[in-house]
Amino acid sequence: MPKFVYDFTEGNKDLKDLLGGKGANLAEMTNLGLPVPPGFTITTDACRVYLEQGQEPPELREQVTQYLDALEVKMGKKLGQADGPLLVSVRSGAKFSMPGMMDTVLNIGLNDESVLGLATQADNERFAWDSYRRLIQMFGKTVLDVDGELFEHALDEAKAAKGTHNDLDLGADDLRGLVEAFKVIVEKEAGRTFPQDPREQMDLAIRAVFESWNGDRAKLYRRQERIPNDLGTAVNVCSMVFGNLGMDSGTGVAFTRDPASGQTGVYGDYLQNAQGEDVVAGIRNTVPLQELEHIDEASYAQLTGIMSTLEEHYRDLCDIEFTIERGKLWMLQTRVGKRTAAAAFRIAVQLVDEGRISPDEAVQRVNGAQLAQLMFPRFDENAKAEKIAKGMNASPGAASGKAVFDSYTAVKWSRSGERVILIRRETNPDDLNGMIAAQGILTSRGGKTSHAAVVARGMGKTCVCGAETLDVDTKRRRMIAPNGVVVEEGDVISIDGTSGAVYLGEVPVVASPVVEYFEGRLGADSPSADDLVRAVHRIMTWSDERRRLYVRANADTAEDAARARRFGAQGIGLCRTEHMFLGERRALVERLILAEDDAEREAALAELLPMQRDDFVAIFTAMGGLPVTVRLLDPPLHEFLPDITELSVRVAVAEARGETSEGDLRLLQAVHKMHEANPMLGLRGVRLGLVISGLFIMQVRAVAEAAAQVAKAGGVARVEIMVPLVGAVQELEIIREEAQGVLDEVKSRTGADIRALIGTMIELPRAALTAGQIAEAAQFFSFGTNDLTQTTWGFSRDDVEGAFFSAYLDRGIFGVSPFETIDRDGVGKLVRIAAEEGRRTRPELKLGVCGEHGGDPESVHFFEEVGLDYVSCSPFRVPVARLEAARAAI
Ligand code: PEP
Ligand code: MG
Numbered sequence: 084m085p086k087f088v089y090d091f092t093e094g095n096k097d098l099k100d101l102l103g104g105k106g107a108n109l110a111e112m113t114n115l116g117l118p119v120p121p122g123f124t125i126t127t128d129a130c131r132v133y134l135e136q137g138q139e140p141p142e143l144r145e146q147v148t149q150y151l152d153a154l155e156v157k158m159g160k161k162l163g164q165a166d167g168p169l170l171v172s173v174r175s176g177a178k179f180s181m182p183g184m185m186d187t188v189l190n191i192g193l194n195d196e197s198v199l200g201l202a203t204q205a206d207n208e209r210f211a212w213d214s215y216r217r218l219i220q221m222f223g224k225t226v227l228d229v230d231g232e233l234f235e236h237a238l239d240e241a242k243a244a245k246g247t248h249n250d251l252d253l254g255a256d257d258l259r260g261l262v263e264a265f266k267v268i269v270e271k272e273a274g275r276t277f278p279q280d281p282r283e284q285m286d287l288a289i290r291a292v293f294e295s296w297n298g299d300r301a302k303l304y305r306r307q308e309r310i311p312n313d314l315g316t317a318v319n320v321c322s323m324v325f326g327n328l329g330m331d332s333g334t335g336v337a338f339t340r341d342p343a344s345g346q347t348g349v350y351g352d353y354l355q356n357a358q359g360e361d362v363v364a365g366i367r368n369t370v371p372l373q374e375l376e377h378i379d380e381a382s383y384a385q386l387t388g389i390m391s392t393l394e395e396h397y398r399d400l401c402d403i404e405f406t407i408e409r410g411k412l413w414m415l416q417t418r419v420g421k422r423t424a425a426a427a428f429r430i431a432v433q434l435v436d437e438g439r440i441s442p443d444e445a446v447q448r449v450n451g452a453q454l455a456q457l458m459f460p461r462f463d464e465n466a467k468a469e470k471i472a473k474g475m476n477a478s479p480g481a482a483s484g485k486a487v488f489d490s491y492t493a494v495k496w497s498r499s500g501e502r503v504i505l506i507r508r509e510t511n512p513d514d515l516n517g518m519i520a521a522q523g524i525l526t527s528r529g530g531k532t533s534h535a536a537v538v539a540r541g542m543g544k545t546c547v548c549g550a551e552t553l554d555v556d557t558k559r560r561r562m563i564a565p566n567g568v569v570v571e572e573g574d575v576i577s578i579d580g581t582s583g584a585v586y587l588g589e590v591p592v593v594a595s596p597v598v599e600y601f602e603g604r605l606g607a608d609s610p611s612a613d614d615l616v617r618a619v620h621r622i623m624t625w626s627d628e629r630r631r632l633y634v635r636a637n638a639d640t641a642e643d644a645a646r647a648r649r650f651g652a653q654g655i656g657l658c659r660t661e662h663m664f665l666g667e668r669r670a671l672v673e674r675l676i677l678a679e680d681d682a683e684r685e686a687a688l689a690e691l692l693p694m695q696r697d698d699f700v701a702i703f704t705a706m707g708g709l710p711v712t713v714r715l716l717d718p719p720l721h722e723f724l725p726d727i728t729e730l731s732v733r734v735a736v737a738e739a740r741g742e743t744s745e746g747d748l749r750l751l752q753a754v755h756k757m758h759e760a761n762p763m764l765g766l767r768g769v770r771l772g773l774v775i776s777g778l779f780i781m782q783v784r785a786v787a788e789a790a791a792q793v794a795k796a797g798g799v800a801r802v803e804i805m806v807p808l809v810g811a812v813q814e815l816e817i818i819r820e821e822a823q824g825v826l827d828e829v830k831s832r833t834g835a836d837i838r839a840l841i842g843t844m845i846e847l848p849r850a851a852l853t854a855g856q857i858a859e860a861a862q863f864f865s866f867g868t869n870d871l872t873q874t875t876w877g878f879s880r881d882d883v884e885g886a887f888f889s890a891y892l893d894r895g896i897f898g899v900s901p902f903e904t905i906d907r908d909g910v911g912k913l914v915r916i917a918a919e920e921g922r923r924t925r926p927e928l929k930l931g932v933c934g935e936h937g938g939d940p941e942s943v944h945f946f947e948e949v950g951l952d953y954v955s956c957s958p959f960r961v962p963v964a965r966l967e968a969a970r971a972a973i
Contacts, residue, residue, distance in 0.1 A: 175318060339390045424449075458598050481580070632972070699786055846874070868935070940963065
């Protein structure tokens with residue numbers, strides 16, 4: 084019989100797939116002998132069965148009964164019994180943390196009778212009724228789908244009747260009245276009474292948690308975080324402990340190091356006389372965890388002891404949720420904590436220095452996305468900016484944008500191209516859309532562990548939270564700063580997630596110190612480098628020692644080439660020569676295209692030649708002997724001609740005025756002649772070289788002469804001439820022969836030692852499928868995965884993103900654009916086939932990739948798997964690729 088339920092004593096931290104992160108870690112803590120309230124976990128397998136079949140697996144009920152019986156024996160009381168009931172929480176917990184995205188129901192087991200028993204047991208009538216009304220409210224909203232506002236409304240009315248705004252002013256009688264009111268709401272809205280049978284409450288709550296896996300919020304979050312849709316969630320049933328039994332009780336969140344900066348120490352928030360949800364929801368302001376030492380010294384000492392145990396055990400930063408019930412500490416959750424990018428780098432090297440992890444592990448503890456974040460610019464400290472408030476530095480970064488006060492506006496404005504800052508008193512999971520759309524998030528309430536902070540950190544989005552001096556009025560869509568400044572919707576503000584500062588207006592930005600380091604302007608051992616730069620330096624050094632893949636850059640100018648080298652590129656994997664045909668050279672290209680005879684064409688080519696040669700000399704010199712892949716002209720030629728509509732209008736207007744220009748007429752004719760319905764599938768790439776005689780030859784000559792010039796000057800140029808958009812070996816053979824002829828001619832004429840390879844891009848499915856043949860004529864392959872994705876899927880790479888991708892993403896056809904991350908199953912398979920077949924023909928065949936995927940972390944891992952020799956990406960992504968290549972190799 085499949086096992087669907089595990090007691091906390093049966094699991095361990097490595098069973099996250101089955102028990103979810105929360106369940107696995109509760110089990111781990113239980114087995115470490117830490118004070119965890121007893122309970123059990125229902126597996127993700129059970130959830131998956133439920134989601135597939137629309138009903139619980141038949142064995143589940145019996146197994147839950149068995150584990151509940153055992154729990155009742157352990158606790159010495161029965162679920163919901165009339166005198167002193169056992170109460171449980173039913174919580175979701177997937178493999179990957181999805182804060183607040185799925186459901187939780189607390190206080191299961193309370194009903195009209197057991198509430199009285201709880202009142203006696205806890206010696207606190209108010210508490211018992213408050214717990215009961217929370218149950219009906221949470222159960223009504225999450226299990227029975229009742230609009231949560233209705234309960235909030237009734238609560239507000241009860242407070243108004245009492246003349247207060249504070250929940251705590253409501254007494255036992257008021258809360259008893261509220262329970263009745265809530266029951267009426269449930270009956271009216273859900274068409275059924277609130278279930279009095281504790282077991283029915285539990286079963287329904289378990290089902291609701293299963294279903295919340297497919298709630299809109301959860302789906303959106305998974306898409307954002309690239310969490311697979313088919314994992315399902317586990318469900319944790321845990322005996323309740325109460326942090327809201329009085330001032331000797333409370334609840335909190337702790338981190339074993341600062342998740343924002345990575346510094347060591349005790350970090351966290353504590354809230355007296357409260358339940359866990361109150362902290363994460365950011366509804367009431369917490370105190371720093373250190374204060375607990377004065378509030379309850381014994382619990383504080385025990386907690387800090389447990390924190391060291393957990394760090395020691397997990398060998399990483401842990402975050403912890405705990406509750407103190409009348410002076411007794413309980414651990415409700417732990418996990419390896421989320422952290423900012425800067426904290427991740429600092430902590431990884433700290434742990435190496437503390438002897439807890441190896442450099443290999445340190446490289447695995449950070450990732451390319453985090454490194455990319457550290458390279459974002461920050462606010463210029465010397466800029467004159469009006470600071471209007473300071474909150475907590477919840478998630479770093481520098482963000483400016485127009486103030487918006489609700490999620491809907493954030494999404495709407497950002498869709499029309501505006502940058503926005505989402506300002507809320509506090510956020511809740513319903514704000515997720517707006518948080519994704521915004522440049523940054525600002526809240527006036529809640530600590531570093533509030534919803535806004537946790538979610539923003541997870542997304543790598545700038546966030547300042549708990550800026551208490553700001554009076555945020557979401558109804559009137561404005562915020563008032565203590566100095567009287569009023570920020571209305573649409574006014575620009577800037578927030579600094581590293582310092583917590585909030586500024587009026589746009590603040591200028593400066594390069595990040597990490598970029599300064601990569602640029603070579605800030606040495607890792609210079610006194611002005613901080614520990615973050617040193618951490619990055621050490622991780623990059625370890626990465627370079629460990630990676631197998633070479634990393635090159637896509638660069639078309641000497642400046643880009645030089646930057647790429649500073650960033651650690653080991654060559655240029657793609658120099659797009661079309662960029663050398665723009666600007667004032669466009670006129671020459673026009674002449675080339677319009678040439679009516681060989682003489683005119685040759686004249687135009689002869690003028691282009693020295694310009695191209697100079698470009699190459701500069702690039703080869705900047706690369707100082709590292710390989711440079713020069714791609715012959717690729718795009719359809721009409722891209723260099725005027726727009727057909729504009730030109731037609733110009734000619735028509737001129738004709739109407741009787742001022743017809745011969746030149747314009749000829750141009751229009753040519754533009755018409757070259758017009759193609761599908762230019763991306765038309766006269767481009769190698770086809771240009773075959774049709775426009777002399778074009779590729781001129782380019783190869785420019786390359787060869789530039790290489791000779793560099794060699795003469797005492798340098799070395801290692802060039803790789805690359806032919807684009809080849810689909811058949813015959814195309815390549817013709818171009819190769821011509822190119823080889825030019826190389827030989829320049830070699831013998833100049834006597835220079837020109838080192839050149841001739842190869843091709845693989846960017847058409849036919850090329851991939853006939854790679855064995857193509858390798859006969861190619862010394863290297865470079866996968867052009869942009870075009871290969873375009874032609875494999877049949878998606879126009881220029882149009883697709885706006886047209887229907889969002890529908891594809893929504894409907895789960897793919898979780899991320901295949902233009903961003905390589906589609907392993909389709910495009911990736913072609914890459915694999917081409918690599919294997921190519922190498923079969925020519926074992927020394929050099930293999931690389933120069934499409935955008937070359938700098939995408941996930942894709943880099945794929946290219947490592949396939950055994951390519953190098954990846955090539957934009958200069959700014961070179962460090963990211965270096966790091967990911969190492970992570971893939973370890
Ligand atoms: C490609 O197609 O992947 C490629 C690198 O070429 P381009 O983007 O210039 O078409
Ligand atoms: Mg291409």
